[in-house]
Amino acid sequence: MQTFVLVVHIILAVLMIVLILVQHGKGADAGASFGGGGAATVFGASGSANFLTRLTAILTALFFVTSLSLAVFAKKQTSDAYGLKTVQTAPQPIAPLQPNSGETSPTTPK
Secondary structure (H helix, E strand, C coil), X not given: CHHHHHHHHHHHHHHHHHHHHHCCCCCHHHHXXXXXXXXXXCCCCCHHHHHHHXXXXXXXXXXXXXXXXXXXXXXXXXXXXXXXXXXXCCCCCCCCCCCCCCCCCCCCCC
């Protein structure tokens, strides 16, 4: 689920960048009023600005939701990693066996 949200988040970021770069700035409106040919576009003279602005706002809202979702996923992973549920005690080291002083080991000569 986290991978899916991350992929959607990246796609939304790229789409937002493209849409923001395609939109005209405030200074472009003055040039269009002196015969820039803005009325001959697909969306009309002001239709593209409204459409692109609304689409950018929708993508921004979705980007915000995916950002919050990824933050919740990261918080859950962090709390799971440092929570008391996952704390394990280290096993006690086992001391090597020492042969008794009265017994001889099979490898030592008599």
